[in-house]
Amino acid sequence: xxxxxxxxxxxxxxxxxxxxxxxxxxxxxxxxxxxxxxxxxxxxxxxxxxxxxxxxxxxxxxxxxxxxxxxxxxxxxxxxxxxxxxxxxxxxxxxxxxxxxxxxxxxxxxxxxxxx
Amino acid sequence: xxxxxxxxxxxxxxxxxxxxxxxxxxxxxxxxxxxxxxxxxxxxxxxxxxxxxxxxxxxxxxxxxxxxxxxxxxxxxxxxxxxxxxxxxxxxxxxxxxxxxxxxxxxxxx
Numbered sequence: 001x002x003x004x005x006x007x008x009x010x011x012x013x014x015x016x017x018x019x020x021x022x023x024x025x026x027x028x029x030x031x032x033x034x035x036x037x038x039x040x041x042x043x044x045x046x047x048x049x050x051x052x053x054x055x056x057x058x059x060x061x062x063x064x065x066x067x068x069x070x071x072x073x074x075x076x077x078x079x080x081x082x083x084x085x086x087x088x089x090x091x092x093x094x095x096x097x098x099x100x101x102x103x104x105x106x107x108x109x110x111x112x113x114x115x116x
Numbered sequence: 117x118x119x120x121x122x123x124x125x126x127x128x129x130x131x132x133x134x135x136x137x138x139x140x141x142x143x144x145x146x147x148x149x150x151x152x153x154x155x156x157x158x159x160x161x162x163x164x165x166x167x168x169x170x171x172x173x174x175x176x177x178x179x180x181x182x183x184x185x186x187x188x189x190x191x192x193x194x195x196x197x198x199x200x201x202x203x204x205x206x207x208x209x210x211x212x213x214x215x216x217x218x219x220x221x222x223x224x225x226x
Contacts, residue, residue: 033214042219103149108158
């Protein structure tokens with residue numbers, strides 16, 4: 001069964017460092033998402049991506065964050081100059097299409113980021 | 117805010133009992149979905165109910181939707197220890213933005 005894969009599963013970094021989280025969405029999906037879940041809290045929307053550009057972003061997704069689909073398969077989230085409060089589980093998700101699909105998002109297992 | 121809010125925050129039941137959790141939301145939706153998250157793991161889609169549907173079943177899961185009250189419920193029948201997880205409702209707006217609620221933590225005691 002196709003699945004969304006994320007790497008790394010866990011990354012520990014020093015405050016101020018840059019981090020890149022990688023995702024491989026399901027191959028025929030067209031919409032891609034990043035969500036964040038701080039420990040014990042709700043899952044928060046960060047950004048959606050369609051047709052090689054950001055379609056929507058939340059207020060959390062400030063200039064510190066960027067997304068890219070560099071090679072048609074990977075979908076990356078870059079966090080520049082990490083802060084302690086960036087420590088969270090980051091989930092990538094993908095969806096087939098807007099029209100005619102079930103609307104179901106397929107999530108990866110997440111990348112846990114710990115900023116020290 | 118579009119986000120659903122689950123109730124209760126936590127639920128502890130005996131194996132074999134039914135578990136019911138509710139979700140309320142504030143604005144119009146295209147559909148409402150329920151996800152499960154085992155501790156430290158990713159989110160798994162359970163069931164989707166469209167705004168023009170009132171009830172849906174999938175195995176031991178039953179979801180209802182009342183758009184007039186802007187609420188949904190998820191019922192897990194004959195619960196098992198493996199059902200122990202956090203359950204999140206997610207509302208999908210007419211422009212397809214998906215937003216999660218805070219979740220209900222369900223503990224099924226053997």
